[in-house]
Amino acid sequence: MIVLRAPLMGEDIYRLKSGDQVMVEGTVYAARDAAHKNMVNAIEQGLSLPFDLEGQIIYYVGPCPAPPGKVIGSAGPTTSGRMDAYTPFLIERGLKAMIGKGDRSSEVIAAMKKYGAVYLATVGGAGAYLAERIKKVETIAYPELGPEALLKLELRQFPCIVAIDCQGHNIYDISKGI
Amino acid sequence: MRLVSYDEICQGVKRAVIKANTILPDDILAALQLAAEKESSSRGRMFLNIILENAAIAQKEKMALCQDTGMLAAYIKLGQEVKIVGGSLEAAVNAGVRDGYQEGYFRKSIVNDPFIRVNTGDNTPAIIHIRMVEGEHFRITVLPKGAGSENMGQVAMLKPSQGINGAKDFIVQVVETAGANACPPLVVGVGIGGSMDKAADLAKQALMRPINLPHSSPEIAALEKEMLLRINALGIGPQGMGGDTTALGVNINTFPTHIACLPVAVVLGCHCTRRCSIEL
Numbered sequence: 001m002i003v004l005r006a007p008l009m010g011e012d013i014y015r016l017k018s019g020d021q022v023m024v025e026g027t028v029y030a031a032r033d034a035a036h037k038n039m040v041n042a043i044e045q046g047l048s049l050p051f052d053l054e055g056q057i058i059y060y061v062g063p064c065p066a067p068p069g070k071v072i073g074s075a076g077p078t079t080s081g082r083m084d085a086y087t088p089f090l091i092e093r094g095l096k097a098m099i100g101k102g103d104r105s106s107e108v109i110a111a112m113k114k115y116g117a118v119y120l121a122t123v124g125g126a127g128a129y130l131a132e133r134i135k136k137v138e139t140i141a142y143p144e145l146g147p148e149a150l151l152k153l154e155l156r157q158f159p160c161i162v163a164i165d166c167q168g169h170n171i172y173d174i175s176k177g178i
Numbered sequence: 179m180r181l182v183s184y185d186e187i188c189q190g191v192k193r194a195v196i197k198a199n200t201i202l203p204d205d206i207l208a209a210l211q212l213a214a215e216k217e218s219s220s221r222g223r224m225f226l227n228i229i230l231e232n233a234a235i236a237q238k239e240k241m242a243l244c245q246d247t248g249m250l251a252a253y254i255k256l257g258q259e260v261k262i263v264g265g266s267l268e269a270a271v272n273a274g275v276r277d278g279y280q281e282g283y284f285r286k287s288i289v290n291d292p293f294i295r296v297n298t299g300d301n302t303p304a305i306i307h308i309r310m311v312e313g314e315h316f317r318i319t320v321l322p323k324g325a326g327s328e329n330m331g332q333v334a335m336l337k338p339s340q341g342i343n344g345a346k347d348f349i350v351q352v353v354e355t356a357g358a359n360a361c362p363p364l365v366v367g368v369g370i371g372g373s374m375d376k377a378a379d380l381a382k383q384a385l386m387r388p389i390n391l392p393h394s395s396p397e398i399a400a401l402e403k404e405m406l407l408r409i410n411a412l413g414i415g416p417q418g419m420g421g422d423t424t425a426l427g428v429n430i431n432t433f434p435t436h437i438a439c440l441p442v443a444v445v446l447g448c449h450c451t452r453r454c455s456i457e458l
């Protein structure tokens with residue numbers, strides 16, 4: 001089993017092939033639509049980002065509130081395609097991996113190939129299962145966005161499949177018979 | 179005349195909201211179990227097994243099955259002999275939604291305006307459909323539906339000359355376009371006939387019928403079966419990972435239509451299609 005832990009280096013990315021099963025361990029940043037919009041606005045205005053993107057992993061998730069005795073509520077992936085408009089900006093600035101569900105645009109795949117990044121799919125709709133693999137949660141920016149705030153998460157044995165590798169091989173094309 | 183109070187409605191909706199978001203319906207669970215046994219793709223099987231484990235954890239821990247606890251649609255069958263006392267029906271339903279999402283620790287996913295987009299903070303308003311029926315019935319069915327699948331639905335106003343083959347091709351095309359985004363294996367709700375809005379309503383309501391219960395008309399039941407086979411031949415598989423299980427069921431509803439119309443609506447339900455009915 002391949003284990004991925006940020007910060008990711010070039011060699012971590014280049015050895016991954018579409019279809020590989022991986023376990024993500026350690027730090028990832030949770031961000032979805034509104035947090036992406038804020039981050040790209042910050043980049044365009046020349047402001048600094050809430051965290052250094054270099055070698056990092058972003059998980060597309062907007063979790064449920066934590067019930068008593070838990071660090072987080074249900075926390076499965078959201079549809080990645082909604083982040084496509086923002087993702088190339090982040091990959092250019094060092095983002096190395098994204099976790100989500102569903103296919104990506106040709107612009108995102110081009111940026112992944114150019115800068116060396118990988119797209120991982122995890123199980124959409126398995127929010128309770130995946131929440132049990134999140135051990136620590138810290139809000140680091142945009143608390144006003146509620147479920148869309150930017151979070152720092154600590155994962156343990158978080159199962160993913162390499163959906164699109166840095167050569168652009170795409171599991172969704174294969175499953176569609178392309 | 180039967181009296182039903184605001185508080186009874188509010189409490190009933192709250193219970194239904196919590197149950198719907200934490201316990202997968204029996205028919206969906208049984209279909210997932212069967213799919214996990216039959217799926218030939220190893221990645222597909224791995225994802226189906228995680229989905230089944232998720233359902234067990236959600237029920238045991240009383241956690242949301244999916245973090246997208248949806249925009250809630252409430253379908254109310256209201257007997258004309260019922261009088262509601264203590265407040266309005268709409269306010270009672272929304273109060274039940276607010277309390278259910280709060281007590282269940284569910285995500286609040288509703289924004290106040292499509293462009294301004296400020297979270298309303300309590301997952302209201304719900305989308306409320308009321309149908310008056312004879313007698314003293316009071317039945318509420320709640321469908322908390324996530325946006326991943328909702329965003330991939332489509333309506334087509336076909337020409338009558340396109341006929342049943344046009345409808346079949348459109349249904350398959352919607353599922354193919356949705357790919358992994360709608361969280362397959364899907365429950366596919368189809369509405370054919372009426373007007374544009376009626377077809378969409380029929381399609382959404384088709385998701386409320388258990389997937390092990392075919393349409394009462396043998397012709398439509400055969401169409402449901404044929405569509406399920408065609409959709410599963412696409413090879414999209416669980417979460418787009420490839421495999422035999424792209425849909426768990428196809429439910430079709432039809433209605434009379436205009437001489438010039440052939441509306442077809444396809445509403446996609448994810449593998450976590452949630453619903454719960456209560457009688458008051």
